[in-house]
Amino acid sequence: xxxxxxxxxxxxxxxxxxxxxxxxxxxxxxxxxxxxxxxxxxxxxxxxxxxxxxxxxxxxxxxxxxxxxxxxxxxxxxxxxxxxxxxxxxxxxxxxxxxxxxxxxxxxxxxxxxxxxxxxxxxxxxxxxxxxxxxxxxxxxxxxxxxxxxxxxxxxxxxxxxxxxxxxxxxxxxxxxxxxxxxxxxxxxxxxxxxxxxxxxxxxxxxxxxxxxxxxxxxxxxxxxxxxxxxxxxxxxxxxxxxxxxxxxxxxxxxxxxxxxxxxxxxxxxxxxxxxxxxxxxxxxxxxxxxxxxxxxxxxxxxxxxxxxxxxxxxxxxxxxxxxxxxxxxxxxxxxxxxxxxxxxxxxxxxxxxxxxxxxxxxxxxxxxxxxxxxxxxxxxxxxxxxxxxxxxxxxxxxxxxxxxxxxxxxxxxxxxxxxxxxxxxxxxxxxxxxxxxxxxxxxxxxxxxxxxxxxxxxxxxxxxxxxxxxxxxxxxxxxxxxxxxxxxxxxxxxxxxxxxxxxxxxxxxxxxxxxxxxxxxxxxxxxxxxxxxxxxxxxxxxxxxxxxxxxxxxxxxxxxxxxxxxxxxxxxxxxxxxxxxxxxxxxxxxxxxxxxxxxxxxxxxxxxxxxxxxxxxxxxxxxxxxxxxxxxxxxxxxxxxxxxxxxxxxxxxxxxxxxxxxxxxxxxxxxxxxxxxxxxxxxxxxxxxxxxxxxxxxxxxxxxxxxxxxxxxxxxxxxxxxxxxxxxxxxxxxxxxxxxxxxxxxxxxxxxxxxxxxxxxxxxxxxxxxxxxxxxxxxxxxxxxxxxxxxxxxxxxxxxxxxxxxxxxxxxxxxxxxxxxxxxxxxxxxxxxxxxxxxxxxxxxxxxxxxxxxxxxxxxxxxxxxxxxxxxxxxxxxxxxxxxxxxx
Numbered sequence: 001x002x003x004x005x006x007x008x009x010x011x012x013x014x015x016x017x018x019x020x021x022x023x024x025x026x027x028x029x030x031x032x033x034x035x036x037x038x039x040x041x042x043x044x045x046x047x048x049x050x051x052x053x054x055x056x057x058x059x060x061x062x063x064x065x066x067x068x069x070x071x072x073x074x075x076x077x078x079x080x081x082x083x084x085x086x087x088x089x090x091x092x093x094x095x096x097x098x099x100x101x102x103x104x105x106x107x108x109x110x111x112x113x114x115x116x117x118x119x120x121x122x123x124x125x126x127x128x129x130x131x132x133x134x135x136x137x138x139x140x141x142x143x144x145x146x147x148x149x150x151x152x153x154x155x156x157x158x159x160x161x162x163x164x165x166x167x168x169x170x171x172x173x174x175x176x177x178x179x180x181x182x183x184x185x186x187x188x189x190x191x192x193x194x195x196x197x198x199x200x201x202x203x204x205x206x207x208x209x210x211x212x213x214x215x216x217x218x219x220x221x222x223x224x225x226x227x228x229x230x231x232x233x234x235x236x237x238x239x240x241x242x243x244x245x246x247x248x249x250x251x252x253x254x255x256x257x258x259x260x261x262x263x264x265x266x267x268x269x270x271x272x273x274x275x276x277x278x279x280x281x282x283x284x285x286x287x288x289x290x291x292x293x294x295x296x297x298x299x300x301x302x303x304x305x306x307x308x309x310x311x312x313x314x315x316x317x318x319x320x321x322x323x324x325x326x327x328x329x330x331x332x333x334x335x336x337x338x339x340x341x342x343x344x345x346x347x348x349x350x351x352x353x354x355x356x357x358x359x360x361x362x363x364x365x366x367x368x369x370x371x372x373x374x375x376x377x378x379x380x381x382x383x384x385x386x387x388x389x390x391x392x393x394x395x396x397x398x399x400x401x402x403x404x405x406x407x408x409x410x411x412x413x414x415x416x417x418x419x420x421x422x423x424x425x426x427x428x429x430x431x432x433x434x435x436x437x438x439x440x441x442x443x444x445x446x447x448x449x450x451x452x453x454x455x456x457x458x459x460x461x462x463x464x465x466x467x468x469x470x471x472x473x474x475x476x477x478x479x480x481x482x483x484x485x486x487x488x489x490x491x492x493x494x495x496x497x498x499x500x501x502x503x504x505x506x507x508x509x510x511x512x513x514x515x516x517x518x519x520x521x522x523x524x525x526x527x528x529x530x531x532x533x534x535x536x537x538x539x540x541x542x543x544x545x546x547x548x549x550x551x552x553x554x555x556x557x558x559x560x561x562x563x564x565x566x567x568x569x570x571x572x573x574x575x576x577x578x579x580x581x582x583x584x585x586x587x588x589x590x591x592x593x594x595x596x597x598x599x600x601x602x603x604x605x606x607x608x609x610x611x612x613x614x615x616x617x618x619x620x621x622x623x624x625x626x627x628x629x630x631x632x633x634x635x636x637x638x639x640x641x642x643x644x645x646x647x648x649x650x651x652x653x654x655x656x657x658x659x660x661x662x663x664x665x666x667x668x669x670x671x672x673x674x675x676x677x678x679x680x681x682x683x684x685x686x687x688x689x690x691x692x693x694x695x696x697x698x699x700x701x702x703x704x705x706x707x708x709x710x711x712x713x714x715x716x717x718x719x720x721x722x723x724x725x726x727x728x729x730x731x732x733x734x735x736x737x738x739x740x741x742x743x744x745x746x747x748x749x750x751x752x753x754x755x756x757x758x759x760x761x762x763x764x765x766x767x768x769x770x771x772x773x774x775x776x777x778x779x780x781x782x783x784x785x786x787x788x789x790x791x792x793x794x795x796x797x798x799x800x801x802x803x804x805x806x807x808x809x810x811x812x813x814x815x816x817x818x819x820x821x822x823x824x825x826x827x828x829x830x831x832x833x834x835x836x837x838x839x840x841x842x843x844x845x846x847x848x849x850x851x852x853x854x855x856x857x858x859x860x861x862x863x864x865x866x867x868x869x870x871x872x873x874x875x876x877x878x879x880x881x882x883x884x885x886x887x888x889x
Contacts (some may be wrong), residue, residue, distance in 0.1 A: 012130070020663040028817075034560065038073065038074060038075055038076040039074065039075045039108065039163065039164065040075070040078055040105060040107050040108075041069065041075050041077060041106055041107065041108045041109070042064060042077075042078045042083065042097075042100055042101060042104060042106045042108060042110070042124065042164070043062070043065055043069065043077065043110045044057060044087075044092050044096075044100065044107075044109060044110065044111040045062055045087075045092060045111075045115070046058065046062070046092075046111065046113055046114045046123070047092065047112075048061070048113070048114045048115075048116075048238075049115040049116065050115075052691070057114070057116070057180065058114075060148055061114055061152065061154070064148055064149050064151075064573045065156065067152070068152050068155070068156040069322070071198075072156065072160065072198070074160065074164060074167060075160065075163075078105075078106055079603055082104050083100045083103065083104050086100050086103060092111055093787075094111070094126070094128060094135065094595075096548075097109040097111050097128045098128060098130065098133070101128060102130060107129075107130055107131060107163075108127055108128065108130065108163050109127070109128040110126075110128075110159055111125075111126055111128070111525070112124050112125040112126050119144055119145050119146065120142060120144065120145075121144065121145055121148070122140070122142050122593065123140070123141045123143075123150055123151065123155060123348055124138060125138065125139040125140070125141065125143070125158065125159065125534045126139075127139070127159060127163060129400070136162060136163075139158050139159070140602075141154050141155050141158055146433050147755075152518050153453055154649075155780075157195070157196045157551075160196055161196055161851065165194055166199070166224070166226075166228055166229075167197045167228065167231065168191070168194065168195075168226040168227070169191055169192065169194065169195050169196070169197050169230075169231055170193065170194075170225065170227045170229065170230060171231070172186070172191055172193055172231050173230070173231070173232045173233070173479045174186070175232060175233070175234050175801070176234050176236055176237065177235050177237060178237060179214075179240060179268060179557035180212075180214050180215075180235075180237060180268065182601075184232070185212070186207060188205070188208040188209060188211075188212060189205045189208065189233075190205055190208075191205050191231055191509060196766055197222070197228070197229040202222070205220070205233065205822075206218050206219070206220055206233070207844075209233060209235060213238075213268070213270045213272065213273075214237060214238055215235045215236055215237055216237070217234075217236035218233065218234070218235050218236075219233070219234045220232065220233050220234070220236065225819045228668075228802075234646055235403055235734035237268065238268050238270070239268075239269050239305055239306055239307045240266060240268055240269065240305070240306050240307070241263065241264070241265055241266065241269050241306070241307055241308070241309055242265065242266075242271075242302040242303060242306035242307065242308055243269070243302055243308045243309070244261075244264065244265055244308075244309050244311075245308065245310045245311070246310075246311050247310060247311065247312045248312055248313040248314055248315065248425075249313050249315065250315060251285075251288065251290060251315050251318065252284065252285065252288065252315075252711060253630055256284070257281055257284065258281075258797065260277075260281065260284050261281070261438030262276065262277055262280075263277050263309055265629045269299070269307050269309070274309055275297065276296050277297075277311070277699075278295045281295045281313065282294075282295050285313075286358075287357070287359055288357065289319050289357045290315050290316055290318055290319070290356065290744070291316075291319050291358075291741040292316035292317065292319070293313065293314065293316050293817050294314040295311060295312070296309040296311070296312045297309065297310065297312075297315050297791050298311075298312065301664075317393075319341065319395050319396050320346035320356035320357065320359075320395050320396065321344070321346055321356045321357070321358055321395065321398060322345065322346055322394060322395035322396060323345060323346055323397050323398070324341065324400070325394075325397075325399050325400070326399070326400050326401075326402055327402065328401055328402040329402045329404065331404060332408065333378075337370060340366075340370060340373060341366040341369070341370075342362050342366055343358070343362055343363050343398070344356060346395065347707075350401050358389070358803050366532040367385075367386070367387060367400065368380070369385050369703070370400070370402070372441075372442070374402075374404065375439075375441040375545050376440045376441055376443070377407075377438055377440070378407040378408050378409065378437075378438030378439045379404050379405055379406075379407055379439075380405070380408055380439050380441070380469065380471070380478060381403075381405035381406070382402070382403065382404050382405050383402070383403045383405075383556065384401075384421060384511050385400070385401035385402070386401075387399065387400045406476060407438060407476070408438065408439045408471060408476055408478040409437060409439070409475075409478070410434075410436050410439055410440075410477065410480065411470075411472055411475065411477035411478055411480070412480075413428060413431065413434050413479070413481075413482075413487040414480070414481045414482070415427050415451070415481075415482045415484065416481055416483050416484070417483040417484035417485055418484050418485060418744060420454060420458055420484070420486070422454055422457065422533055425512055427454065428458075429452065431447045432446050432447055433447050433480060436817050439469075439478050444480065447467075447482065449480070451465045451482055451484060452465050453522050453523065455484065456520060456521065456522035456523075457521050457522060457523050457524075458521075458538075459489045459490055459491070459519030459520045460486040460487055460488075460489065460520070461520040461522075461554055462487045462490065463484065463485065463486050463487055464481055464484075464485045464487070465483070465484055466482070466483045466485070467480060467481070467482050467483075468481040468482075468483065486842075488551060489552060490517055490519070490520040490553065491517060491518065491553055491554070492515065492517065492519075492520060492555075492556060493516065493549065493550070493555050494516065494556070495514065495516055495558065496553075496555065496556070496557045496558065497558045498557070498558070498559050498560075499559050499560040499561055500560050500565075500593075501562060502562055502593040503537055503538075503560075503562060503590060503593045503595070504593045504594060506622075507590075507593065507594060507595040508558070508560070510619060510624075511528065511531040511535065512531070512532075513528045513531065514528055514556065520554060522689075525545075525556075526664075528543070529543055530708060532558075532560070532707065533709070534710055534809075535595070536565075536589070537565055537589070537590050537595075538560045538561060538563060538564040540559075540560065540561040541558070541559075541560050541563045542558070542559040543556065543557075543558055544556070544557045544558075545557075546560070558720075565588060565590040566587070566588045566589075567585060567586065568585070568586045579736075581603060581604070581605040581883065582603070582604040582605070583601075583602070583603050583604075584601070584602045584785050585599065585601045585602070586599070587600065587601075589601035595618050596615065596616060596618070597614070597615070597616035598616075599612075599613070599614050599615075601614075606637075607637045608634065608635070608636045608637070609635045609636075610632070610633075610635075611632065611633045612631070612633075613630070613632075614628060614629065614630045614631075615628070616628045616629075624654065624655055625653070625654055626652070626653035626654070626665075626694070627651065627652050628650065628651045628652045629648075630648065630649045630650070630669075631647075631648050632645075632646070632647055632648075633645075638775075639675070639791065639800045639801060640678060640679040640681075640682040640686050640798070640800040640868075641675050641677060641678045641679070641682065641689065641690075642677040642777070643673060643674070643675055643676075643775050644673070644676065645672065645673045645674070645675040645775075646671065647669055647671030647672065647695075648669070648670055648671075649667065649669035649670065649671075650667070650668055651665055651666070651667040651668075652665065652666045652667075653666075656702075660704065661705055662702060662703070662704045663702075663703050663705075663706050664700075664702055664703075665700070665702075665703065665722075666698065666700070666701075666803060667698065667700075668696075668697070668698050668699075669695070669696075669699075671694070671695045672692060672694055673693045673694075673695060674692045675689045675690050675691060675693075675774070676690070678690050679800075682798060682800060683797050683798045683800065683802075684700070685774070685796055686774065687803065689773065689775075691773045692733075693732075693733040693734055693771065694731070694732045694733050695726050695727075695773070695776075696727070696730040696731045696732035697724055697725055697727070697730060697732070697734050698724070698725055698726075698730065699723070699725075700723055701720055701721070701722035702720065702721050703718070703719065703720040704717070704719045705718045705719075706718075711821075711856050711861055712754075712815070712854075712856065713746045713754070713756075714746060714748045714752075714754045715746050717743070717744060717745045717746065718743075718744040719742065719744070720740070720741070720742050721741045721742075722739070722741075723737065723738070723739050724736075724737065724738040724739045725737050726768075727767065727770050728767070733771060734752075734770065734771045734772070734773050734776070735766060735769075735770025735771065736764055736765060736766045736767065736772045736776060737742070737763070737765055737770075738763070738764040738776065739762060739763045739764070740761075740762045741760070741761050742758065742759070742760045743758070743759050744757065744759075745757050745758075751816070751817075752816070752817050753815065753816045753817075754813075754814075755812075755813070755815075755816060755817045756811075756812070756813040756814075757810070757811070757812050757813075758809075758810070758811045759808075759809070759810050760785075760807070760808070760809045760810075760833075761807065761808050761809075761840075762778050762806065762807040762808075763805065763806050763807075764776065764777060764805050764806075765805060772805075774802055776803075777803025777805060777835075778793060778804045778805070778806070778835040779791055779792070779793050779804075779835065780792040780793060780807065780809060780833050780834065780835050783863060783865060785809050785833060786809070786831045786832075786846055786848055787829065787848055787850055787852075787866075787869070787880075788850055788866075788867020788879055788880050788882075789846060789848055789867070789869060789876070789880070792833070792834060793834070793836075794835065794837040801885065803835060804834075804835030804836045805836070806835065806836045806837075806839060806840055807833070807835040807836075808833055808840055808845075809831070809832070809833030810832050811829065811830075811831050812829060813827050813828075814828045814829070815827050815829065815854070816817075816828075818853065823851060823856040823857075824854070824855045825853065825855070826853060826854075827851060827852050827853070827865065828849075828850075829850055829851070829852045830847075830848070830849045831847070831849070832845045834846050846869075846871060847869075847870040847871050848867045848868060848869050848870055849867070849868055850866045850867040850868050850879070851865070852864055852865025852866060853865070862883075863882075863883065864882070865881075865883070866879060866881050867879060867880055
């Protein structure tokens with residue numbers, strides 16, 4: 001290591017070198033500005049071209065520019081008082097500039113103009129050389145009005161480089177660095193190639209290089225050349241760390257300690273970083289209960305140039321929290337308060353867990369939790385103090401002081417100030433604080449949000465709701481007044497959409513519940529975000545609102561990040577019905593960026609083979625008319641017969657009552673159904689079904705959907721009621737009417753879990769003289785109805801399931817996160833239901849339960865679930881596995 005020189009001495013030495021260079025230049029008669037008398041200059045007022053504040057801008061520029069020139073040792077600024085009589089209100093011209101320069105003895109006169117373009121200022125500069133009697137080439141500088149001082153500094157530098165080119169820095173060199181890159185050092189320098197040389201900048205640069213922490217010595221040399229100054233910084237690097245040793249650690253592993261350290265081998269030795277690591281290691285031991293641990297550092301020589309850093313640790317015994325007590329609590333016992341804390345006392349399992357370990361950050365959060373608890377339970381003046389922590393050889397003792405104060409009940413609750421469309425009685429009825437017995441700060445905060453949103457939904461985007469609490473000491477109650485200041489109506493101005501490189505603007509805009517020119521509405525903003533999220537076209541969606549051209553308008557900026565919406569998948573699975581299943585699908589969920597869906601699916605199993613081509617246009621003819629067109633071909637084997645069906649169909653959906661999320665659907669299907677391969681021992685009813693039948697029918701459906709997600713809903717509900725009519729005037733060989741009603745609810749629970757329930761009921765009847773096909777009857781069993789069972793329903797005389805004319809089914813799912821980042825969830829379920837040949841016999845219900853996995857995979861939603869039969873019959877297996885691709889409950 002080189003000789004250590006304190007930083008002040010090094011800076012002084014550097015200054016001395018610069019002074020010696022300047023002195024030598026003076027003695028040699030180089031004629032540079034450092035040696036000669038400072039050059040005298042005049043800066044005349046600039047012409048200013050602006051639409052407002054011309055006098056202010058002219059005065060501010062002159063003041064800043066004069067201040068900058070006064071800082072420079074290389075020039076002498078002639079003050080305005082010396083030539084004020086010459087100006088005497090005259091327009092500044094070059095002729096006037098020559099006269100001012102001649103009369104004041106100035107070497108140069110600077111004049112020019114300043115033009116404003118929005119926030120940009122453009123300065124045109126002219127420099128008059130009085131001795132030569134001619135002007136120099138014009139100069140040009142730009143800056144911001146908000147940074148006028150920076151513009152003035154750049155103007156000064158530009159002028160000095162023109163009148164004194166010998167002050168230009170032609171080169172900056174770094175010498176002596178071997179381990180630290182030159183570019184890293186150059187980043188901290190003010191002195192740059194092509195810039196203006198000054199002793200102040202060199203002094204600042206020396207300090208900046210030293211503050212990097214990598215050098216023992218820093219100095220600067222300046223060489224004068226005909227082209228300008230060559231600036232050389234000489235550095236002496238600190239030693240490098242060859243090795244880092246950790247001694248005395250037994251309770252904590254070396255890797256755990258190294259994880260918190262910043263000092264590593266092959267780094268430049270920095271004593272401050274070493275000391276910082278000592279503190280980090282001590283904090284690590286504290287967090288593990290070793291409060292008596294001591295950490296010392298030692299720096300040793302390792303080889304001729306490198307150093308070794310040693311951390312010596314004396315661990316001591318691990319200490320646990322022996323007791324947590326409270327002082328001043330009267331309403332709640334120590335036990336009740338302790339149960340609210342995450343910090344716990346030592347227990348029998350403390351050797352295997354972190355129970356009883358004092359974590360200061362956690363304890364700080366616990367104190368805040370207690371404070372909130374008291375404030376939310378009527379103690380509006382309660383204070384929970386800083387915990388008092390002590391320890392001895394046995395353990396740690398924590399005492400938390402509490403000042404409860406008086407407990408206040410809720411008195412009168414009023415809403416004052418500006419009126420809204422919603423009556424104040426209706427507002428009060430929906431507020432939370434009106435339902436509380438005792439003062440509750442959290443309820444008040446939620447009511448502020450509720451009232452603010454009520455204002456926002458009426459177009460008052462900048463409404464203010466101010467609560468006032470008025471304690472009534474005699475009655476030990478507190479009156480609460482919410483004062484509303486609506487402000488002005490605010491309208492949506494511009495809605496800008498960015499990031500959609502594929503999806504067309506209109507596909508996004510038609511999902512928005514907000515429109516340009518409409519009144520501001522925060523509920524509709526949230527609804528717009530939810531609608532875009534449900535499309536599943538985007539990885540990220542970000543809504544930002546900002547003030548528009550005036551206070552009555554607001555702009556909305558919507559930024560999206562698109563994701564792949566095309567899908568090609570080939571897979572295999574297993575179900576109780578199909579056994580081995582092969583699946584293939586090719587689809588595009590956002591065809592040509594128009595929001596259309598084109599899908600071709602194939603499912604091949606041991607009992608069913610299905611091919612389906614579908615096309616969905618969510619906005620037919622740019623109207624909110626949802627449409628779907630299908631072509632399919634399916635072959636399925638039942639217990640006693642086979643079914644081959646081919647068909648086409650279409651569905652139209654229209655939002656009948658959008659405010660209530662109610663949509664009406666009209667569907668038509670035409671199918672050719674062929675019943676073949678009937679078993680010889682099948683019943684007469686089944687044999688009568690043999691042959692081809694044409695089914696032509698329409699279905700009318702009312703549906704309501706308020707769920708927050710199509711794949712994994714966590715709240716909201718889905719309801720539908722439909723009636724299907726076939727035959728009669730529609731033609732075909734079959735004639736029946738089928739009714740279906742379904743209701744599904746989702747309830748969010750703690751820890752991101754969800755409870756989902758679904759109930760379905762159905763009824764089918766043939767019309768007089770017309771045929772009811774066996775394959776249209778109700779069958780339960782499988783992954784979408786009774787998991788763990790198959791073909792549940794009435795049987796014929798031969799024991800084959802022939803389906804029911806009535807059906808009832810209930811499913812209950814408890815869904816919980818399994819692998820959150822992968823979008824995988826677990827499910828525990830209970831199913832019940834049955835189908836009957838007339839009537840509903842709720843005492844005759846089948847029951848199953850089980851568990852499974854649901855995954856929104858790259859190839860689409862997947863379900864793998866295992867159902868166990870709770871009321872198993874003699875000829876049934878105890879359980880079954882089910883697998884499918886497609887939507888969940």
